[in-house]
Amino acid sequence: MDVNGKLTDTTVLVVDDAEASRYAMGTLLRRAGHKVVPVASGGEALAELDVRLRKGIMPDVALIDVHLPDMSGFELCRRFKERPHTAGLPVVHFSAAALAPEGRCSGLDSGAEAYLTVPAEPEEIEAAVRAAVRAARLRADDQALVRRLKLLSETIVGIQAARSLRELATAAADGTARLLGCPAAVFVLDQDDKLYRGLCRERSVFPAPDEGAHRTVAGLLRRLTRGQVGLQLTTVPAPLWPAGFFRPGVQHDARLALVVTQDGRSPVCLAVPTRGLRRANPEGEALLAQLAQAAALAAEPLLMYQVERHVALTLQHSFLPQPHRLPELPGIDLAVRYVPASQQTEIGGDFYAAIRVHDGVLVAVGDVVGHSLDAATVMVEIRHALRAYCVEESDPAVLAERLDRMLVHYHAETTATVCLVHIDPATGRARIANAGHIPPLILRDTGDAEYVKAAGPLLGVGLSHPPPVELFLEPTDRLLMVTDGLIETRGTDLTASMEHLRAAAVGALPGLDALCDTLLASFGHDREDDIAMLALQLKDLGN
Incomplete structure (x- = not known):
């Protein structure tokens, strides 16, 4: 013109x-x-x-x-x-x-x-x-x-739907690249200086830069955002910006949009090559800024969840005895496993317990309904209450009643499941009370396996519990107790999942550790819930 x-x-x-x-x-x-x-x-x-x-x-x-x-x-x-x-x-x-x-x-x-x-x-x-x-x-x-508006809307929806910081960074990088027509990289640096990176789809098919490049970016983000409030747009020249984030092995000046989360501790950075941004539409910088602010807003609850998840995991690991720290139980061999839910899922209230009582051994596996720090906290209370009640009482049905009353009194909105088994190692006599939990699975040396027919109401609903179911274990029998996180899959009937578990357990090699490891290998990948597992066997005192 x-x-x-x-x-x-x-x-x-x-x-x-x-x-x-x-x-x-x-x-x-x-x-x-x-x-x-x-x-x-x-x-x-x-x-x-x-x-x-x-x-x-x-x-x-x-x-x-x-x-x-x-x-x-x-x-x-x-x-x-x-x-x-x-x-x-x-x-x-x-x-x-x-x-x-x-x-x-x-x-x-x-x-x-x-x-x-x-x-x-x-x-x-x-x-x-x-x-x-x-x-x-x-x-x-x-x-x-x-x-552009459609792409911007789709990108922001994708960012907000992310279930982890890595998913968020990837969604933001891909959307930025599509909007601006140039490669993009997105970084989130959490409170512990762990860097989460996302690369656009075009770039992510190639190997990412090495750890040294990521450390350089993390250091840059900390220096550039120190004392920052709000949005900052800045250019980092190629000698200071590591090569390879935009194109493999190629150095570029980088145009950064930086936003610090509201607590001031976690920078979120959208980065594009300056040359590519100049070729983009005139609104390129404004779009980059909008996306950076959207990513920072979406990152805040994920960062908060990450802190809560860390606290809940710390609680779990602090109060669940680890396999190498299990108590010495007379006449009983024991194996336990605890696997937290996948990174994208909240920690729940799964637990196990193995307690020496005056007339034998009491073992329990349970699950507080819900997934949050609250569930993990209630789990700790139930374990402590159970240990306290066991000082004077070992009948599993009575213990279930007392735990139920405790939950109703102190946590009226919370429910839990638990299976309690009292064993006399000298005779093999086992008494089982089941409060809404998956019943124990008994594996015989003949290759048969069956679930104990023990059932009762959830803890926390205030209903009476039936007397315990009694049976006798042989030294060759293995008793397995799990939480539903091991097998429960959305859309699949729990009865069918229990049958799959039974079949897998029958096919496991002898031994308690082999049984637990086989089941985790078969079912325990990327689960949406925690997994607690306990397996026991009477010691063969004749050998």
Whole structure:
């Protein structure tokens, strides 16, 4: 556009089978500052557009004679509009022969922007070209804006739906790359200086930079955001920004959008190459800033959850005896396992206990309903209460009643499941009380396995509990107790999952550790709930 507001340096495709007319039209347009591509037929026009499409140098407007030798100008226009890559090309029809109104309407119906009767004044031709190009550019700008807003909305939804900091960083990087049309990397540095990185889809198929590059980025983020409040846009030159985050092995200056979470402890950074950002649309920096702020807002609850999850895990590990610290239980061999839920899932209240009582051994496996720090805290209270009650009482049904009353009194909104087994190692007599939990599985040396038919109400609902179920264990028997986190899968019936567990247990090698490890290998990958497991066997005192 020149200083007078006129469009210049536009390319006009002139389609006219009359050579003299093509020459005259071309001369007029060149004098007005346009480039002209003259062709003599509709077929030549389509071929010319195909060539230019491959080179990425499409014309800005087409002036098409209505009467062409191989097809009408209206048909040629219709073909332009039917092809996705030429649909946006504005068309102005012209004709030296007078057309009835319905003929001119056919041109508009085929998608043309205007109609000229020639010969016409140069100013009129130039005005028609100018109006068609401006209208097309406005439409293209509007369409680009709609696409950007749609992509921005999709990206923010993806960021907000992320269940982990790594998922968030990846969603933000991919959305930034699609919006700006250049590679992108996103980083979140948590309170413990652990760096979570996301690369756009195009870049993530190649190996990421090494740990040294990540340490460099972490140090940069800490220095750049020290004392920062709000959004900061800054450029880090290539010697200071590690190579490879945008393209493998290539150094780039990096344009960073930095936001610190509200607690001031965790920087969130969106990074793109400055060269790529300059090539992006004029709103590129504003989009980068918007996405950085959206990512920081979405990161805050994930960071808070991470802290809570760490506290809950610390509680679990502090109060659950580890395998190497299990108490010495007379006449009983014992194996235990505890596996926290996957990183994307909250820690629950799964627990196990093994307690020496005055007349034998009491073991328990339970699960506080819910997934949160509260569930882990209630789990600790139940374990402490159980140990305290066992000082004077070992009947598992009585213990279940007391735990139920404690939960109703102190945590009226909370429920839990637990299976309690009292064993006399001298006789093998086992008494089992089950409060809403998966019943124990008994594995015989004959290769058979069956669940104990013991059932009772959940803890925390205030209902009475039935007497314990009694059975006798042989030294060759193995008793297995698990929480439902091992086998429960959304959409799958629990009864079917229990049968799968029974079959897998039967196929395990002899020994308690082999049994636990086999079941974890079969079921324990990326579970949505914690897993607590306890297996025991009477010691063969005859050997």
